[in-house]
Amino acid sequence: xxxxxxxxxxxxxxxxxxxxxxxxxxxxxxxxxxxxxxxxxxxxxxxxxxxxxxxxxxxxxxxxxxxxxxxxxxxxxxxxxxxxxxxxxxxxxxxxxxxxxxxxxxxxxxxxxxxxxx
Amino acid sequence: xxxxxxxxxxxxxxxxxxxxxxxxxxxxxxxxxxxxxxxxxxxxxxxxxxxxxxxxxxxxxxxxxxxxxxxxxxxxxxxxxxxxxxxxxxxxxxxxxxxxxxxxxxxxxxxxxx
Numbered sequence: 001x002x003x004x005x006x007x008x009x010x011x012x013x014x015x016x017x018x019x020x021x022x023x024x025x026x027x028x029x030x031x032x033x034x035x036x037x038x039x040x041x042x043x044x045x046x047x048x049x050x051x052x053x054x055x056x057x058x059x060x061x062x063x064x065x066x067x068x069x070x071x072x073x074x075x076x077x078x079x080x081x082x083x084x085x086x087x088x089x090x091x092x093x094x095x096x097x098x099x100x101x102x103x104x105x106x107x108x109x110x111x112x113x114x115x116x117x118x
Numbered sequence: 119x120x121x122x123x124x125x126x127x128x129x130x131x132x133x134x135x136x137x138x139x140x141x142x143x144x145x146x147x148x149x150x151x152x153x154x155x156x157x158x159x160x161x162x163x164x165x166x167x168x169x170x171x172x173x174x175x176x177x178x179x180x181x182x183x184x185x186x187x188x189x190x191x192x193x194x195x196x197x198x199x200x201x202x203x204x205x206x207x208x209x210x211x212x213x214x215x216x217x218x219x220x221x222x223x224x225x226x227x228x229x230x231x232x
């Protein structure tokens with residue numbers, strides 16, 4: 001399967017713990033996005049990378065959230081000192097500017113990482 | 119400012135009958151419009167997209183949508199519903215000049231009755 005892969009698929013943690021999610025995009029895609037989705041809502045944009053550069057991070061929900069894509073391939077999203085309100089599905093998507101040009105609506109999503117904070 | 123409104127949170131139809139999922143948008147620019155589908159415990163998948171070419175857009179699984187600028191609508195339709203169409207559907211708008219800004223609707227849950 002050469003789609004977008006996310007790990008772990010499910011994470012249950014206690015409040016105050018740190019969690020990290022990993023995303024492996026489609027290999028030839030240079031853009032990678034992180035979204036958060038809560039029940040009954042559409043995805044909420046968090047941040048995105050073009051290659052290894054994080055081009056937008058002002059939408060990260062707080063300074064407890066950080067993301068990296070050190071080599072322009074896989075990415076990690078870390079949440080420090082988790083709170084119950086962080087419980088959600090965290091979605092990763094990738095795209096290629098060579099295919100979609102500046103129009104980045106054509107995204108390929110992973111199946112998400114579901115976080116439950118007790 | 120851009121926005122997307124999906125007019126129904128839930129739509130229930132019988133198998134074999136037509137499907138209509140409604141979406142209205144507002145945009146200051148020439149928008150691109152998309153429909154994504156999310157099956158239970160699955161990732162989001164692009165169903166179809168409008169990018170200023172033909173106003174009637176055909177997508178996967180027999181779905182299509184028509185861009186109507188005068189009505190600022192981009193409704194999703196399918197002539198005959200199948201049980202496998204049961205899922206959540208999201209209407210999305212993107213500004214042509216935006217590198218990342220996608221505005222998502224709240225979603226419409228499609229329920230198929232046997």
